[in-house]
Amino acid sequence: MDLDNQALVKSLADQYGTDDLVIVLGAIDQDGIEITVETVTNGDPSYIGPLAGVQLGLQVAHVFEDDVKAQADPDVYREQVGFAELSFDAAAVREAIRAARQAIQAPAGDALG
């Protein structure tokens, strides 16, 4: 997650609070998803960005997730995301975001194991 976006997310969290602030991702690479989820929940793992040491605990979803798709207008979803959903490995992306959220929620001991 680039530093400019970290600064913007931090600013919006300050402005709106974290309870109703949700991030919806479009990244398809597992590493990118993991790092972004960690950055906006536990803080920047590289310790160089504005979110270093800042535990926002934001909720993170991916636009490929069934939960997101089910809430969207079907025509809008098909027009905006439908082709990409077919072009990329959407199932792998859904698994990556699920695993990233689970890793964040797991106790530290589990992560070390």
Add this chain to the structure above:
Amino acid sequence: MYLKGKKVIALGERDSIAGEAIAAVARSAGADVVLTRTECFV
């Protein structure tokens, strides 16, 4: 995760799903999109 009424940050990528596409989807679900970004990794 319920999106209706939430403040959404649409964080896309140039080589996958652009932020604008995510924002359109989120708005159609009743969310208030407060930031739309498309990251570019080179």
